[in-house]
Amino acid sequence: MIAEGSDRYPNTTAEDWVTYADHVVVATAVADEALPLDDDAAANGEGSVDRMVTMQVDDVVWTSAEPRHAAPATFEWSGWGWALQNGEQIEMAAADEPRVEVGHTYIMALVHEPEFTDGGKQYPEKWVSLGSDSIIPYDGTEIGVGEVQGTVLSEAKAPDEDAVDYSLEDELTGKSIDELVAALSDATPGARADFGPAGQTDG
Template sequence: MGRLSKAAAGSAALLLAMVIAACGSAKDTDPATATGPTPISGQWAQSGDEALPTETRTDWVTYGTHVVLAKITAERLLSLETMPASTPNDGDGTRARIATFSIIRTLWKAKGEADLPPTVDQTVFGVKVTGGKSTPSIVRGRPGFLVGETYIVPFTMFQGERSLLSADVGVPVSGMKYAYESRKPAVIELTGKTAAEVAQILAKTPPDPVAAKYPDLTPEQRWGKVSQAQRASSTDSG
């Protein structure tokens, strides 16, 4: 099983503040900005950490609910009214972005799970705005999730909300606008493989044996059981 990644730093931390500030509703006359309740990319946006393991294929099928082939077909920026007080009044700075994932194909899903809806909105890394012009805020080693790009991505349920298993995880498929080299073992392993090949690989990937004993628990509860077992094993071996 993979290790938990460290808290996102730099622009990721700034985006986290924006996401938390945007949990309410907003009104904006700009059709390109988000209004209403803001979808939150659950486990990542909640804390800045990945609250669930995401490194390996085993992690994906243990704590994920779906792995899908999806294309980013739309995006919108969070309204300026939702931004933290430290954001300059002229609108310059970094603004969080909501990307629409259009599901092309389900490659794997947990037992008993229904298919995802045709589209899923998720808060992702944003854009830098300078003088009214915006450019993607690309973070090294993380997918851009830009319009036109297609990825293989795992989804989960975290605290009752549909969420990317991680905003750091996406297997690039096509349409990439920026080079992206992940350090996640699962992403490295699956990059370059077809959707059909990925589906076959995931079908043969067993979940964590401890977590598998608790199929009726939520992903975070299963991770709690695994963590507990790991601590007990460490104590016994010590």
């Protein structure tokens, strides 16, 4: 099932990445688990099953001049889970995006969000991505090779350079991690707008 979500932060250009990310890492999904259903979903057999993925950081390839938190060695990741229909679980993924599955490796532009309280409810600190263009399959040495939408791509998919949503991810598809690092090193950070928990602008 194809799901939809909104990006937390701007993430289409190298400038976006160096403005908002704390770190860019290469990370491998090493474990995952389905989270408990809420009472309504359990009773009705309808709703969604959330999934938590344990990510192991293999390499930190870029760090902001002013990171909000040190890069993690491992972190928990809220990945796409399953839609529950008539009691049956159907895998969910976003169109043309990684589902983030165990055994696969990804390039991730990460932001650390501190714990906060909203409406009397406390939310724990966590690592999140900038958005849909900041999680990139990277199973080998070529950007864009790996898991996308639950399917493994053995070669990078050629991007459409004329597409209106052409992004840094598209620009780097088929290239090396060194070329990503060079692009980030050449980019100039802009002023950070107020996104994330404090502004409650993320989806």
